Amino acid sequence: MRQILLAAAAAFVAGGIVTGAALSQAQPAPPPPQQMDGAPPPGHGWMGGWHHPGPGGQAWMHHHHHPHPFALIYHQQDRNLAPADVQKIAEGFLLWNGNHTWKVANVAATANGPIGFDLATQEGSVIAKFTMDPHTGRIQRVG
DSSP, rough: OOHHHHHHHHHHHHHHHHHHHHHHHHHOOOOOOOSSSOOOOOTSTTTTOEEEOOOOOOOOOOSSSSSTTTTTTTTOOOEEEEEHHHHHHHHHHHHHTTSSSSSEEEEEEEEESOOEEEEEEOOOOOEEEEEEEEOOOEEOOOO
């Protein structure tokens, strides 16, 4: 009797392992989320339609096949950036690239529209000067 119970328990455990292994394989992908807020379909917003150079210099689409982590953020036509926004963007860029020693300094709107800022050392020595268009976010090095 004891051997029958042991054999039944072993069969039950083995069946559970096989069932668990089978269920852990190839789960169907969830359906794509519904667009309910009027945002463009995936791949047409922020970073969605960038062309990246491939081997040999030809461009290939990074479109629809590999969704970006921030694909839910819609690309605004006018970014309406203020000097404080430009400072955060420049500081984020430094951090994103692993630079924890430089700082963003002298952030101010210029007379002709763009917002100027400097990258400086911790001691305050200016390394380079830039401007950012408050509407497009385009950055230009000016010094």
